[in-house]
Amino acid sequence: xxxxxxxxxxxxxxxxxxxxxxxxxxxxxxxxxxxxxxxxxxxxxxxxxxxxxxxxxxxxxxxxxxxxxxxxxxxxxxxxxxxxxxxxxxxxxxxxxxxxxxxxxxxxxxxxxxxxxxxxxxxxxxxxxxxxxxxxxxxxxxxxxxxxxxxxxxxxxxxxxxxxxxxxxxxxxxxxxxxxxxxxxxxxxxxxxxxxxxxxxxxxxxxxxxxxxxxxxxxxxxxxxxxxxxxxxxxxxxxxxxxxxxxxxxxxxxxxxxxxxxxxxxxxxxxxxxxxxxxxxxxxxxxxxxxxx
Numbered sequence: 001x002x003x004x005x006x007x008x009x010x011x012x013x014x015x016x017x018x019x020x021x022x023x024x025x026x027x028x029x030x031x032x033x034x035x036x037x038x039x040x041x042x043x044x045x046x047x048x049x050x051x052x053x054x055x056x057x058x059x060x061x062x063x064x065x066x067x068x069x070x071x072x073x074x075x076x077x078x079x080x081x082x083x084x085x086x087x088x089x090x091x092x093x094x095x096x097x098x099x100x101x102x103x104x105x106x107x108x109x110x111x112x113x114x115x116x117x118x119x120x121x122x123x124x125x126x127x128x129x130x131x132x133x134x135x136x137x138x139x140x141x142x143x144x145x146x147x148x149x150x151x152x153x154x155x156x157x158x159x160x161x162x163x164x165x166x167x168x169x170x171x172x173x174x175x176x177x178x179x180x181x182x183x184x185x186x187x188x189x190x191x192x193x194x195x196x197x198x199x200x201x202x203x204x205x206x207x208x209x210x211x212x213x214x215x216x217x218x219x220x221x222x223x224x225x226x227x228x229x230x231x232x233x234x235x236x237x238x239x240x241x242x243x244x245x246x247x248x249x250x251x252x253x254x255x256x257x258x259x260x261x262x263x264x265x266x267x268x269x270x271x272x273x274x275x276x277x278x279x280x281x282x283x284x285x286x287x288x289x290x291x292x293x
Contacts, residue, residue, distance in 0.1 A: 002293065005050050005062040005101065006286030008108060008278075011037065011082035014045060015279070018053040019286040023119045027053055028282075036084040039077075043091060047098035054101065061102040063288030064091065065111030065281040072152040074104045074288075104292045106147070108281045110156055112274075113140020114147050115284030116237050120275040125234045129227055130274065131158060133220075134240035137179040141231060146291075159183070163223050178223040184242065187216060199245035210248060217249030221256025228261050228269065239274030246273055 003026070008015040011033060018027045029049050034041035050062055068080035075092035092103040106114075113122075113130035122128045126145045132138040139158025141148040149155050159179035160172045167176020168189070180186055187195045191212040201209035224236060238246060254271060276283055 003054075003059045004286050004289035004293070005053050005059055006111075006282045006284070006289065007046055007050070007062060007064040008111065008281035008285060009033070009042065009046065009064060009066050010108070011067060014042075014049060015282045016046075016049045016053060017279075017282050017286060018059065019283075019290075021290060023283070023286075025283075025286075029053060033083075037082075038084050039086055039089040039091070040094075042083065043094040043098070047095050050095070050099045050101065054099070059101060061104070061289035061292050062095070062099065063111070063285035063292070064095070064103065064105050065108040065285045065288075066091070066105055067108050069107055070105045070153050074106060074149075074153060077105060102289075102292060104288050106149070106153075106285070106288055107138075107140075107156065109138030110140045110147055110149065111282075111284030111288065112138075112239060112276075112280035113142055113156075113237075113284065114287045115276050115280035115282070116239070116274050117142045117145070117284075118287045119283055120280060121237045121272050122235055127231070127233050128235040128237060129158070129231060129233045130237045130239060131224070132240035133182055133238060133242035135184055137177075137183050138240075139227075143231070147288075158227060161223065161226055163219065181219045182216070182223060182242075187212075187242065190215065195242045195245060199248065202245065202248045213245060213248035214252045217252025218256045220249065221253040222260065224253065224257060224271075225260040228257065229265055232265050232267075234268065235270040235272060237272055237274050239280065243273050 016029045017025045066077050067082050069078045077089040077091045080086040095103050116122045128142045130140040137159025160177050163178045164176030168180045170177040
């Protein structure tokens with residue numbers, strides 16, 4: 001049996017797993033991301049953990065999810081703003097030299113979407129969107145069971161679509177992006193509360209907190225409307241830390257979608273929470289490796 005390795009590279013930690021082709025994970029490891037997180041230091045750490053997982057030399061490929069965009073060949077990390085000194089890093093080449101594994105890269109949100117599509121909330125579905133609601137708003141698009149990355153691998157920046165052209169500035173250069181309203185900072189700006197705190201208040205029946213979540217749900221529904229019209233997915237999966245409070249905002253999100261989206265564009269549409277938690281990126285990276293094989 002051929003195994004693969006999935007790696008989820010984050011600013012503070014590296015999660016790694018060895019997977020059979022059926023998706024079963026037979027071994028997992030986690031180590032701290034080297035500090036400073038320079039490209040060479042991170043490559044060494046990834047290679048070391050991969051060689052430990054592949055001690056019997058039965059693995060053939062490895063997928064790596066990185067916190068930033070990759071090039072069209074899925075071999076070069078173009079930039080990773082939470083890592084130190086990353087710009088056009090030939091990460092796949094470096095790690096292949098140290099592991100003798102075939103390596104492919106992708107954005108971490110794309111990997112999370114692929115993981116949820118394979119073994120999580122999206123299993124048994126072919127067309128879906130993942131939205132991660134956290135520090136930013138990330139996304140992934142799965143079409144006919146395959147990750148869609150577009151021209152030069154840069155597609156899927158779902159949080160950067162425009163929600164309000166006159167809204168607050170975004171780091172992307174856009175104004176009023178989806179991210180500016182539905183990220184952690186968006187919740188703070190609109191409510192004055194951190195999402196976790198707002199969730200606790202709503203759970204205690206605080207009417208102001210509940211109203212803020214209803215407003216959030218409507219904004220989320222408005223943002224999803226554009227994506228639903230473009231992709232008509234079977235399912236929209238919500239991940240990230242804010243999704244923990246989905247009981248308070250999903251009814252408003254569903255109502256907004258029903259109001260804004262023609263019935264013909266939302267046939268049997270499901271809006272659900274992600275299932276894999278912080279393992280999604282690692283699982284999706286393993287799926288990347290399997291697809292390369």
